Amino acid sequence: MPDAHLKVFRGRPGEPSEFVDFDVPVEEGMVVLDALHWIQGHRAPDLAVRWNCKAAKCGSCGAEVNGRPSLTCKTRLSDFDLDEPITVEPMRAFPLIKDLVTDVSWNYAVNRTITPFTPPENLPQEQWRWQQRDVDRVQEFRKCIECFLCQDVCHVLRNHETERAFMGPRFLIRVASLEMHPIDQVDRRQYLKDSGGIGYCNITKCCTEVCPEHIKITDNGIIPLKERVADAYYDPLQWAWRKLRGREATGAGTELPVLPAPVGAPPPPAAATTPTDATATESAPAQTAEPAAAGTGPARPPRRVRTTKSARQTAGRKDAARAPRGRRDGGAG
Amino acid sequence: MAISGFETHVHDVLVVGAGGAGLRAAIEARARGASVGLVCKSLLGKAHTVMAEGGAAAALAHVAPDDNWKVHFRDTMVGGKLLNHPRMAQLHALEAPDRIRELELWGAVFDRTADGRISQRPFGGHTYPRLAHVGDRTGLEMMRTLQDKAVHSDVDVYMECTITHLITGPGRIMGAFGYWRVTGEPVLFPAKAVVLATGGIGKAYEVTSNSWEYSGDGHALAYLAGAELIDMEFVQFHPTGMVWPPGVRGLLVTEAVRGEGGILRNKDGERFMWKYLPEDRRQEYAATDEEAERWVEVTAQGRSSEARRPPELSTRDNVSRAIYTEVKEGRGSPHGGVYLDISYLPAEHIRRKLPSMFDQFKELADVDITRGPMEVGPTTHYVMGGVRVDAETGATTVPGLFAAGEVAGGMHGANRLGGNSLSDLLVFGARTGAGAAAYAARNAASAYVDPSQAYRAARQLSAPLEREDGEDAYAIQRDLQAMMQSLVGIFREEADLREALGRLTDLETRWQSIKVTGGRMYNPGWNLVFELRNLLTVSRAVTLSALQRTESRGAHSRVDYPEQDDRNWGVINSVICRGPDGAMMVARSGVPPMASELRGLLGAAH
Ligand code: SF4
Ligand code: SF4
Ligand code: FES
Numbered sequence: 016m017p018d019a020h021l022k023v024f025r026g027r028p029g030e031p032s033e034f035v036d037f038d039v040p041v042e043e044g045m046v047v048l049d050a051l052h053w054i055q056g057h058r059a060p061d062l063a064v065r066w067n068c069k070a071a072k073c074g075s076c077g078a079e080v081n082g083r084p085s086l087t088c089k090t091r092l093s094d095f096d097l098d099e100p101i102t103v104e105p106m107r108a109f110p111l112i113k114d115l116v117t118d119v120s121w122n123y124a125v126n127r128t129i130t131p132f133t134p135p136e137n138l139p140q141e142q143w144r145w146q147q148r149d150v151d152r153v154q155e156f157r158k159c160i161e162c163f164l165c166q167d168v169c170h171v172l173r174n175h176e177t178e179r180a181f182m183g184p185r186f187l188i189r190v191a192s193l194e195m196h197p198i199d200q201v202d203r204r205q206y207l208k209d210s211g212g213i214g215y216c217n218i219t220k221c222c223t224e225v226c227p228e229h230i231k232i233t234d235n236g237i238i239p240l241k242e243r244v245a246d247a248y249y250d251p252l253q254w255a256w257r258k259l260r261g262r263e264a265t266g267a268g269t270e271l272p273v274l275p276a277p278v279g280a281p282p283p284p285a286a287a288t289t290p291t292d293a294t295a296t297e298s299a300p301a302q303t304a305e306p307a308a309a310g311t312g313p314a315r316p317p318r319r320v321r322t323t324k325s326a327r328q329t330a331g332r333k334d335a336a337r338a339p340r341g342r343r344d345g346g347a348g
Numbered sequence: 349m350a351i352s353g354f355e356t357h358v359h360d361v362l363v364v365g366a367g368g369a370g371l372r373a374a375i376e377a378r379a380r381g382a383s384v385g386l387v388c389k390s391l392l393g394k395a396h397t398v399m400a401e402g403g404a405a406a407a408l409a410h411v412a413p414d415d416n417w418k419v420h421f422r423d424t425m426v427g428g429k430l431l432n433h434p435r436m437a438q439l440h441a442l443e444a445p446d447r448i449r450e451l452e453l454w455g456a457v458f459d460r461t462a463d464g465r466i467s468q469r470p471f472g473g474h475t476y477p478r479l480a481h482v483g484d485r486t487g488l489e490m491m492r493t494l495q496d497k498a499v500h501s502d503v504d505v506y507m508e509c510t511i512t513h514l515i516t517g518p519g520r521i522m523g524a525f526g527y528w529r530v531t532g533e534p535v536l537f538p539a540k541a542v543v544l545a546t547g548g549i550g551k552a553y554e555v556t557s558n559s560w561e562y563s564g565d566g567h568a569l570a571y572l573a574g575a576e577l578i579d580m581e582f583v584q585f586h587p588t589g590m591v592w593p594p595g596v597r598g599l600l601v602t603e604a605v606r607g608e609g610g611i612l613r614n615k616d617g618e619r620f621m622w623k624y625l626p627e628d629r630r631q632e633y634a635a636t637d638e639e640a641e642r643w644v645e646v647t648a649q650g651r652s653s654e655a656r657r658p659p660e661l662s663t664r665d666n667v668s669r670a671i672y673t674e675v676k677e678g679r680g681s682p683h684g685g686v687y688l689d690i691s692y693l694p695a696e697h698i699r700r701k702l703p704s705m706f707d708q709f710k711e712l713a714d715v716d717i718t719r720g721p722m723e724v725g726p727t728t729h730y731v732m733g734g735v736r737v738d739a740e741t742g743a744t745t746v747p748g749l750f751a752a753g754e755v756a757g758g759m760h761g762a763n764r765l766g767g768n769s770l771s772d773l774l775v776f777g778a779r780t781g782a783g784a785a786a787y788a789a790r791n792a793a794s795a796y797v798d799p800s801q802a803y804r805a806a807r808q809l810s811a812p813l814e815r816e817d818g819e820d821a822y823a824i825q826r827d828l829q830a831m832m833q834s835l836v837g838i839f840r841e842e843a844d845l846r847e848a849l850g851r852l853t854d855l856e857t858r859w860q861s862i863k864v865t866g867g868r869m870y871n872p873g874w875n876l877v878f879e880l881r882n883l884l885t886v887s888r889a890v891t892l893s894a895l896q897r898t899e900s901r902g903a904h905s906r907v908d909y910p911e912q913d914d915r916n917w918g919v920i921n922s923v924i925c926r927g928p929d930g931a932m933m934v935a936r937s938g939v940p941p942m943a944s945e946l947r948g949l950l951g952a953a954h
Contacts, residue, residue: 044593056822060873061866067559070599073394089711113870131500132455144464150457
């Protein structure tokens with residue numbers, strides 16, 4: 016079989032970065048992550064790549080392959096024309112640490128602000144009964160492997176479009192999984208609106224397109240949540256049932272951190288990116304990404320200048336709690 | 349306390365590893381008032397537990413009303429060929445149902461029975477349908493639940509931090525030394541108690557279902573700190589890993605496929621498992637294809653069946669050997685496996701019960717499992733052996749050092765039943781967290797880190813970066829994996845094992861002179877150096893133990909000693925420890941005695 020030609024982004028904040036060419040021998044069934052491992056094992060032992068399972072189950076290995084946010088462990092080389100180079104670069108939305116590794120600690124900080132599952136106090140667990148169909152939707156959202164590809168592709172986060180915080184699709188469906196739990200007692204609508212910034216989502220569905228778990232993030236999660244937040248919709252059974260029993264509103268007034276923007280970098284050109292038309296119903300992620308630094312090397316803007324120290328403070332260390340907090344300006348959309 | 353030049357974080361209890369066992373231990377220790385640090389090599393929530401598919405075994409008796417802890421205990425002991433620590437197997441069977449219910453209380457959403465309770469599925473070696481599950485992503489559900497619980501319990505999480513050394517003091521543990529993977533800077537964790545929850549050793553082998561993190565870190569750290577390891581010869585080869593294409597070789601195909609009715613056939617279409625059922629347990633399995641089919645049908649409806657289970661649900665060690673033998677004798681599939689077929693069931697049912705298997709084969713192998721068979725073969729999956737622990741508290745033989753989950757030994761004996769790992773993590777994670785918190789409370793004086801140990805650890809950490817030239821860590825890893833695969837694999841014999849010991853000595857010598865390029869920041873090649881040290885340590889432990897045990901039992905099969913030898917080995921654990929001269933020693937000790945009421949549960953046969 017012919018070799019594959021990979022152009023792999025290499026660099027760290029504050030240093031010149033480049034795309035480095037590697038020719039990798041191809042075996043049948045090989046995925047992009049295999050190629051990266053081959054590079055580590057034979058050419059560049061210090062190439063920074065995150066991965067764990069190599070089975071599309073842990074969500075560690077997200078990167079942008081030919082501009083499309085993908086799990087490198089399930090992106091097969093045979094899906095590409097091997098005569099053309101395959102570009103691999105880190106997720107754009109998050110600050111760079113090194114090579115293909117980015118600082119995703121902001122996501123952990125956001126997750127912490129979500130009020131966890133809260134069962135009713137007066138219903139002993141022995142009496143909990145619910146049907147499979149009552150939890151199918153919740154289970155769909157709980158399939159999330161936290162790859163953050165949806166966060167990466169969402170234009171609101173990717174382009175740092177808002178001054179205020181937006182929790183992003185991953186955490187909207189996290190909230191949805193709690194709100195739709197048959198016996199959860201908490202009302203997170205105020206939180207969604209004021210802190211989570213649900214109004215910033217204009218339903219472009221790019222998140223759904225890239226989700227490797229095929230979660231219908233927008234249709235099944237965000238849209239019903241928006242409707243609930245707007246008080247325009249009550250599920251005749253579940254939602255009303257819970258309302259009657261008086262759900263406690265919590266989380267309102269929580270401050271969400273703002274995703275750190277790359278220091279000193281202009282926002283990437285928005286032209287070819289995500290549609291901003293709120294009524295758009297579909298968009299191919301292949302179009303959302305910039306035409307990958309085709310052919311000739313690093314066309315990548317110097318958009319991720321962070322000091323080693325700050326990268327370390329947010330990424331290497333403790334999760335969430337210690338990550339920087341953002342401004343809070345009140346309600347959104 | 350602080351030593352100049354080192355970032356320092358002090359805790360009562362430091363938990364190393366943030367999979368199911370580590371998280372559960374951290375939650376418990378925190379709930380009991382200890383200040384807790386949780387260190388993981390990767391990001392939080394990515395640990396190997398997310399890959400566990402089939403379910404967690406617990407005698408909830410939701411599907412089979414006759415199930416109870418006693419039957420679960422018996423199944424576990426029988427599966428482990430009676431080498432299990434009986435008290436651990438008892439506690440596990442007794443407490444697993446509560447640990448599962450507790451997860452539900454914390455937000456886990458398990459699949460339901462028709463009457464709305466937690467559903468349970470059948471698995472190999474379990475008398476009744478017993479595994480609480482969420483489709484085929486049970487581990488992920490557990491991880492998310494525990495992760496959220498821990499994060500909201502004020503546990504300090506240190507992500508992407510590798511622990512390379514344990515710090516000891518006079519007669520006890522004093523903490524741990526590690527480094528930030530992102531910056532490469534060293535960090536000290538003085539702690540009154542340290543819990544190891546680092547998982548297994550699969551990366552010692554070429555074909556494995558395990559992630560890169562499974563490099564035997566806790567096994568090696570404990571051993572180097574003076575703790576005993578037991579049963580290290582028992583490495584579980586899961587019968588069904590993917591064999592094709594090469595890029596996915598070893599990837600797990602969940603036992604749930606067989607639990608849902610998957611049939612194993614060789615290239616001649618023969619359902620070969622009929623031939624391999626052990627004579628003394630044959631009565632537990634269906635007698636005919638027809639009976640097996642009836643079992644599948646009834647079980648699929650979530651009911652308990654009068655028909656007996658299919659032969660594919662024999663224990664893992666047995667199914668692995670059967671597949672290996674079929675292939676070796678020329679009856680394998682084109683890519684050196686056998687066929688596993690579930691496509692005779694309705695496509696809809698398969699997609700609902702095995703969604704991630706459906707995706708995995710579709711996306712990685714172009715196989716539609718609702719239409720045709722999968723090709724599967726054995727893959728290194730789990731190590732039964734591990735650090736010797738006290739059943740009640742998880743304490744190792746070194747005061748202040750604890751271990752839980754796969755890194756701990758004893759619970760599973762010579763062979764682990766599917767589904768008993770997720771429940772093990774919960775039961776002993778909780779017990780060990782409690783044990784470590786209690787130890788910390790009893791030893792109120794704060795931990796003292798001997799500066800010379802910290803400086804020595806820091807020097808060892810930097811050494812490979814400072815060498816002028818030397819060996820490539822990746823090359824050593826490849827050679828080690830190939831060697832272990834061929835010489836210390838499913839079937840073993842003396843000559844191979846002796847050769848393996850010699851080769852390990854060579855590899856250890858090469859390890860001494862590894863050179864790392866590329867600096868300290870997020871450098872996987874540098875991280876590999878310490879993982880290799882650990883892999884070499886556990887590989888030697890496996891090989892020495894395998895050489896010592898001159899019989900075949902459970903997952904340990906000796907070609908030169910094919911029989912189970914109860915007279916000489918029936919109640920003997922292998923023990924690995926560090927000799928006075930620093931060399932690894934292998935010895936044996938008696939399996940802890942079984943209380944007579946437990947013995948009574950094993951039935952007449954034992
Ligand atoms: S639908 Fe579009 S705007 Fe809304 S979360 Fe998804 S990607 Fe972002
Ligand atoms: S919702 Fe999908 S894309 Fe987003 S983090 Fe989860 S698995 Fe990844
Ligand atoms: S490595 Fe786990 S999702 Fe790719």
